[in-house]
Amino acid sequence: MTSTTAPVTGRRLRIGIGGIGIESSTFCPHRSTTDDFRQTRGQDLLDRYTWTRADSDLADLVEWVPLLHATSLPGGPVEAESYLILKNELVTRIREAGPLDGLVYDIHGAMSVIGLTDAEGDLTEAVRAALDHHGTPDGTRPMISTAMDLHGNVSRRFAEPIDLLTAHRLAPHEDAWDTRERAARNLVHCLREGVRPHRAWVQVPVLLPGEKTSTRLEPAKSLYASLADIEGKDGILDAALWVGYAWADEPRCKAAIVVTGEDAELAAREAESLARRYWDARKDFVFVGPTGSAEECIEKAVASDKRPFLISDSGDNPTAGGAGDLAYMLGKLLAHDAIRTGKVTAVHPGITDPVAVAACFEAGIGAEVTLSVGGKVDANHGGPYELTGTVEALQRAADQKDRAEGGAYDRGVDMAAVRVGGLTVILVERRKPFHTLADFMGPADGGLGVDPRRYDLVVVKIGYLEPELHDMAADWLLALTPGGVDQDLLRLGHHRVERPLYPFDEDAYEAGDAPDLTPTLL
Numbered sequence: 001m002t003s004t005t006a007p008v009t010g011r012r013l014r015i016g017i018g019g020i021g022i023e024s025s026t027f028c029p030h031r032s033t034t035d036d037f038r039q040t041r042g043q044d045l046l047d048r049y050t051w052t053r054a055d056s057d058l059a060d061l062v063e064w065v066p067l068l069h070a071t072s073l074p075g076g077p078v079e080a081e082s083y084l085i086l087k088n089e090l091v092t093r094i095r096e097a098g099p100l101d102g103l104v105y106d107i108h109g110a111m112s113v114i115g116l117t118d119a120e121g122d123l124t125e126a127v128r129a130a131l132d133h134h135g136t137p138d139g140t141r142p143m144i145s146t147a148m149d150l151h152g153n154v155s156r157r158f159a160e161p162i163d164l165l166t167a168h169r170l171a172p173h174e175d176a177w178d179t180r181e182r183a184a185r186n187l188v189h190c191l192r193e194g195v196r197p198h199r200a201w202v203q204v205p206v207l208l209p210g211e212k213t214s215t216r217l218e219p220a221k222s223l224y225a226s227l228a229d230i231e232g233k234d235g236i237l238d239a240a241l242w243v244g245y246a247w248a249d250e251p252r253c254k255a256a257i258v259v260t261g262e263d264a265e266l267a268a269r270e271a272e273s274l275a276r277r278y279w280d281a282r283k284d285f286v287f288v289g290p291t292g293s294a295e296e297c298i299e300k301a302v303a304s305d306k307r308p309f310l311i312s313d314s315g316d317n318p319t320a321g322g323a324g325d326l327a328y329m330l331g332k333l334l335a336h337d338a339i340r341t342g343k344v345t346a347v348h349p350g351i352t353d354p355v356a357v358a359a360c361f362e363a364g365i366g367a368e369v370t371l372s373v374g375g376k377v378d379a380n381h382g383g384p385y386e387l388t389g390t391v392e393a394l395q396r397a398a399d400q401k402d403r404a405e406g407g408a409y410d411r412g413v414d415m416a417a418v419r420v421g422g423l424t425v426i427l428v429e430r431r432k433p434f435h436t437l438a439d440f441m442g443p444a445d446g447g448l449g450v451d452p453r454r455y456d457l458v459v460v461k462i463g464y465l466e467p468e469l470h471d472m473a474a475d476w477l478l479a480l481t482p483g484g485v486d487q488d489l490l491r492l493g494h495h496r497v498e499r500p501l502y503p504f505d506e507d508a509y510e511a512g513d514a515p516d517l518t519p520t521l522l
Helices: 042-046 080-096 119-134 176-193 220-231 264-280 294-303 328-334 354-363 404-410 437-441 467-472
Strands: 013-021 037-040 062-072 102-106 143-148 164-167 198-204 236-242 255-261 309-313 346-352 368-373 385-395 415-420 423-428 457-460 475-479
Touching (some): 037 080, 062 080, 102 176, 119 143, 164 236, 176 236, 198 264, 294 457, 354 368, 385 423
Parallel strands (some): 102 143, 309 457, 309 475, 346 423
Antiparallel strands (some): 037 062, 385 415
16 A cells, blocks of 8 residues: 655645765776766756746746756766765755755766775765755655666665655667656655555676666567566556666676556566566677777678778777776777778877876877876786887867766866877876767867878777667777776676675576565555
8 A cells, every 4th residue: 555645736846856876886996076076056956857938837836946966977986075964965965955855866877986885875864864854844754866877786775765666668768868757757756646655676697787788679678578567557656677787796796677656566566577678688688899909890880891990999998987098999990901001091089198188288280299108006917018109089078068968077177189100099197088070170160170080990998889889880890998997897807895796706597596576665
C-alpha cells in the first residue's frame, strides 16, 4: 500500500534545485578540486533547465529555488577540502532557503572523495538533514527527487534518504536533460497528489565498463528499452537501471535497480525481474566496437581505405575519469613509418600539458619546438614523450565560446597544434574532451581551425564515440590502451569492491547458485 501525505493544493510548491556531480576514477592520479567544478547559482542555475521557465506548464505550480549546482569534467578523486567547501555551501543554502516542499537533486552518482568510501551517501545524508531542519511549509517531510547518470552507484546508504530516483536510459547520454525533467515532474506529481511511493531497490553483483553497456547494442538496448514498459504499468511511477562505475574501487560499485511505484508488490516484482534479466545477460555484453591494442588499431586504420578512420584511446579518456595527459598513443602513432613520414595523416587531440602549451605560445605559429609532452600527472603508464615539431595553430581560452548547456565539459582552454610528419597533435593546458567539430575547429569567428574530417586517422581520448564523432567516422576501432580508465578491469587491481563480483569472479556462480536478487522496499 502506498505511503501518502496531504497533497499540496492552494499554493505554489517551493522546490529547490542543486547538487554536486563528477565521475571519479580512484585509479587516476589526477586530483579534482573546486577549480575543476563549474559552479552555478541563482538565475544562471534556473536557466539550465527548460521546465523552470516562465512559459513552462509548471510555472504556475512551482516556485523554483536555486541553490548550488557544481559539475566537473570526470577525473580523479575530489580532494577532501574541496568536497567540504561544495558540500557545506549546498547544505547551508538549503537551510537558508527556509521550508522547501522538495529538492531536485541533480548529480552524477560516481563521485569519489579522498577519505570517503561512499561520497554520495555522505552528501545525501547531509542534504536530507538540512531539508528536514525546516520541514515543508505545511510541516511535513520534504521529498528528494534525484536525476543521475546510469554510470552512477546506488548504495542503500545513498538511496535510503531519497524519495524518487531515476537515471539516463541512453548511452551515450542523449537523454540527459530528459532525465532531469523526468525527476522534476515526478516530484511535482507526488507532491501535488500527496503520494510517497515505494522504492524497490536491489544491487546486482556485476560491474562492467560503459563501453560494454552502450544502449546502441544488445543486451543493453533491450534492457533499457524495457524501462518505459515497466514505467507504463499501473501502479509504477519510474524504473531505473544503473550499470555502476567500473573505475572506482569501492564497495558500492556494482549494478543497481530501483523501481518506484504506488504498488509495492508490483514494484518489487518488476525490480527482481529486471535484476534477474541483467544478471542472466552479464556474459552477453560486448564492447561497443571492434577492439585491439594500440599497435593493432593503428595498423588496421593505416591499411584501411575508409577515411576518416577513428581510433579511441580509451584508457586515458578524460570524460570517464582519465588523467588525459598520457602520451602512450602519441608514441605508438609516431612509431609507425607511414604516419611519421607523412604518407598517412593523423590528428591526435587532447593531451594535457600546460608547460608544453605555454612553450608553443612563446615560440609562435610556424616555429619549430622541442617539447616534453604528457606523462606528468599519470606517470604510472609511461612518462613524457620527447617531440620535435612545428607549431601549426594556437588558440586562447578567451577566444572560445563557452557552451553553458555542456556544463564543465566546454570550458575554454589554451590549445596548441603541433605537426610532426603526418601527425598533428593538439595539446591543451587543462583537461578537455574532443567530442564535436567545434572542439577541434573553434568558434565560427576564428579558432584552432583543425578539421578532423581532412585527416586519414583521428585518434581521440574517448571510449564509445559521441554522436558527432560517430556520424563522422567512416570506420572505427576501440584501442584497449592503459590508463586510469583501462577497459581491462582485471589489470587495474580492484581490491575493495564487494566479492564475489562479475567479471572478477567469473566462475563464482557456475555451480548453479545464483545471487540473491530479492529487492528491499525502502
